Amino acid sequence: xxxxxxxxxxxxxxxxxxxxxxxxxxxxxxxxxxxxxxxxxxxxxxxxxxxxxxxxxxxxxxxxxxxxxxxxxxxxxxxxxxxxxxxxxxxxxxxxxxxxxxxxxxxxxxxxxxxxxxxxxxxxxxxxxxxxxxxxxxxxxxxxxxxxxxxxxxxxxxxxx
Numbered sequence: 001x002x003x004x005x006x007x008x009x010x011x012x013x014x015x016x017x018x019x020x021x022x023x024x025x026x027x028x029x030x031x032x033x034x035x036x037x038x039x040x041x042x043x044x045x046x047x048x049x050x051x052x053x054x055x056x057x058x059x060x061x062x063x064x065x066x067x068x069x070x071x072x073x074x075x076x077x078x079x080x081x082x083x084x085x086x087x088x089x090x091x092x093x094x095x096x097x098x099x100x101x102x103x104x105x106x107x108x109x110x111x112x113x114x115x116x117x118x119x120x121x122x123x124x125x126x127x128x129x130x131x132x133x134x135x136x137x138x139x140x141x142x143x144x145x146x147x148x149x150x151x152x153x154x155x156x157x158x159x160x161x
Contacts, residue, residue, distance in 0.1 A: 025039060037088070038092055041089075041092045049097075049098060052098070053097075053101050053102065056102055056105075057102065060082060060086065060102070064113065067079075067113070069115050072116070072120055075115055076120070079110060079123070080126070083106065083130075086102050086103065086106050089102065090102055099133075100134060100141070103133060104149070104156060107130050108152075110127060110160075117161075118161045131156065134156075138153065
C-alpha cells in the first residue's frame with residue numbers, strides 16, 4: 001500500500017467537515033502517545049511559548065535533581081531519557097529560541113551533576129553533540145539574540161570534568 005503525499009492529504013483534509021476532522025484527530029491521538037502529546041501542545045501550550053519553555057526548564061531541573069547518581073551507568077540512562085524528552089518538545093515547538101534555551105538548560109544541569117562525567121567518553125560525546133547543536137541553532141539566529149545568549153554559551157562551553 002502506497003501512502004499519499006502530504007499535499008494530497010492536505011487537499012483531502014480541506015474537503016472534510018469539521019466533525020470528520022475532529023474524529024481524525026482523536027483517532028490519531030488514541031494510537032500513539034506522542035501524537036496525543038503533540039495535540040496537547042498545539043491546543044493548550046503553543047499560544048504561550050514563554051510559559052511552555054519555563055515549564056520545561058523546571059521539569060528538566062526536577063528530573064536532574066531526582067536522578068539516581070549512585071553509578072555513572074544509571075546516570076547515563078537517566079540523562080539519555082531526559083534528553084529524549086527535551087528533543088521531543090523541541091520537535092513539537094519548531095522554535096529556535098525554545099530549542100536553544102532547553103538545550104542550554106540541559107547542558108547546564110548536566111554540568112552541575114556530582115559525577116565525573118568527563119571520564120566517560122559516552123557522556124562527553126553526548127554533551128559535545130548538544131554543544132554542536134546549540135552552536136548550529138545559534139548561528140542561524142539574529143546577532144542580537146546571539147549576543148543575548150553569549151554568556152550562557154560561554155558558561156557551558158567548557159569541557160566536562
